[in-house]
Amino acid sequence: MQHLNVNAKKPIATASCRMKLPHKHSDGGIAMSYTHLTTAERVKIETYLELGMSIRSIARRLGRQPSTVSREIRRNPDYVAERARKRYEKAKTNCGAKTKLDDTMRRTIVEKLRATWSPEQIVGRLYAGKIAFSTIYRWIYAGRIDVPLTVLRQKGKRQKPTETRGR
Structure with a gap:
């Protein structure tokens, strides 16, 4: 059985080493x-x-x-x-995914929401395959579509509170 010398000094990194130093x-x-x-x-x-x-x-x-x-x-x-x-x-604000929301789409969505259409109806009848109804909800909550939350017919599916006991 070989014994390791615990007190031996560790090798010092030099320029010739391939070790990457922080x-x-x-x-x-x-x-x-x-x-x-x-x-x-x-x-x-x-x-x-x-x-x-x-x-x-x-x-x-x-x-x-x-x-x-x-x-x-x-x-x-x-x-x-x-x-x-x-x-x-400026470069930082321009990075990331480009939005599909343009002025024409914004105006149409606001018009239909005020006419008591739900985001599900808007997507199903006008933008099927282009955007998801949850995207419209996200845009509303983020303030990108300027309508009061009262125009929404329903508040969406209620979520149960997440259980935090024992975690």
């Missing part, structure tokens, strides 16, 4: 997964670029990968932090 953020914490650039980091990138620093040195100071900084600069030529933030916010 990078440190400028706030001192260690990031294990990717996080989007913050406004403060964008301001620092702008300042460091004005000082003439290289992409690698900027990345090192921010605790980021050089590719992250490079990509940010490439997306925003003539780098200005505020413009870069606005561009990021």
